[in-house]
Amino acid sequence: MKTRAVVTGGSGFIGAHLVKHLVRKGWSVRVIDNLTRGDQTRLQPVLDDIEIFNVDVRDEDAVTKAVSGADVVMHLAAINGTENFYTQPELVLDVGIRGALAVVNACRKANVPDLVLASSAEVYQTPAFVPTDENIALTLPNSLNPRYSYGGSKIISELIAFNYARDHWRKVQVFRPHNVYGPDMGTKHVIPQFIIRAASSSSNNQQTVPFPIQGSGHETRAFCYVDDAVSGILRMYEHGVTREIYHIGNDEEVAINTLANQVGAAMGLALQIQTSEAAEGGTVRRCPDISKMRQLGYEPRFDLRTGLERTVQWYLQNMDRLPMDGLL
Template identity: 65%
Template sequence: MAERVVITGGGGFIGAYLVKRMVADGWDVAVVDTMVRGDASRFAEVADDVELFTCDVRDQQALERAFKGATVVMHLAAINGTENFYKQPELVLDVGLRGALAVVDAGRAAGVPDLVVASTAEVYQTPAVIPTPETIPLMLPDSLNPRYSYGGSKIVSELIAFNYGRDHYRQVQVFRPHNVFGPNMGWKHVEPQFIMRALAARDAGDGTFPIQGDGTETRSFCYVDDVVQGILTMYEKGGHREIYHIGSDEEVSIRDLAARIGKIVGIDLDIQAGELQQGGTKRRCADITKMRALGWSPTVSLDDGLERTVAWYAENRDAKPANDLM
């Protein structure tokens, strides 16, 4: 009999890719998602093989029913998207904190042996070491800035997972993804926003392309299929009470990212510097030595991943939802 996995946030971007992959790998897959930000169409091709619990991740009783018989709960539910951190910080915190508590307690009550929790690179804010290992201090620079509603909620989620889960789970793991991207990732992240603007610039015949900051800010971008493989590798080969970075260690400037997207779209962008949002991070790049030791590293190049992502957004330009959370 197939082992059961419950994925919270399975209608989200990374969650849905994980759902499809785990169905393909022969797991008995259940999804917990309110479908407020999530979208079941993201895993439509395997929907018949997935048990869907349309409930709130903060509802412990509903979670206990969903978690029954599971070998592992993979907790990915969150309100993501930088725009949401600034505009809806209370909701970001509520879902982050109450969700983490409800998940850990429901897993305990349902006797689930293994727990995997998604954190974020945002827990470092402005890391002092680049590439950044898992061991440096976590940072909350300014509790007045709503941007840190997300990073702060993930710091607390990690504490909840490791401490509330301490005596109640066979295995507790946290992964910190770094700038995951791919087709159907939503509309409030840097890649889709750049892609949509580049497509509009091409159509208008005007390559003027203002950006936040001067474009020398860096990130390391990891394609979603690689991230899913990383999560599964960590779960299979990683240790109990361990934290793993899942990302790329290729550092790329935002200016370079925009230029690559412009090239794929077919327009020479005139990139113009602008104000950097308060709380933005100058450099971010993951040290993935720990994951490499488990035999995992990214396989999809940035350009290949961007080509696939641009193709999806070009084809689905009219699908952008009115829903402000997306």
């Protein structure tokens, strides 16, 4: 019998890749997405194989109907993107918190036994230890800074998943993705913005181009290619245990100026990096400890160079259909 899954935010970046992966595995898949930020074209290869419910994840009654009969709900719907944390904190909180409550209540009403909830590395802000394991304290440094609207909503979502419906679940798991990237991830994240900026700066056929970045360039992150992230989510669900938290990511830590230079190299460009003041509330260093996932047999297959080459190629081929307002 096919596993019946519902993916909220299933036309978003990670959600769409997850949906396509589940279909390839032979699962029965429904998608909940009101397309506020998602893009149904991401699902074009599997549209004939899935059901799509164009409803708001905060609409508990509609979500209850959509999840009826499911074995697992994978709740990925959120307002992501650092730019949105600063500019739309009310919406980030509303979708994050009311969406989580609606999904959990819908699962209880429809007797869905399993829940997989997407959290975020943002719950740590500036972690006490790097690489960071899943047991480090969660942090909300300053409730006045709108950046923390996203991390705060994810902390609350985890509490909802584990405690609000504590006795309902056969299996409930939380994964914290760390800087997942890849083709067709929109324009609100650092890697596509770097690609677009480099392409624009090189439009006069210069091979060495000025390249402004935010911060000193010494800040670090660890970037996970989306195919690895999706494989990790499925390995967690199939081999992990209930009431656990898992990091989904890659532990290849890289400085942002190195990232920019690797983006340039993938485009055949030499970048003259120009630093600036960092955004208030940003984190100097972040890299996950993925030992817990490795114990389940997970291992990232794509190094940063390979993943960037694939991502750059997609963006350069699709530049004419990307929204550019406010990017450069």
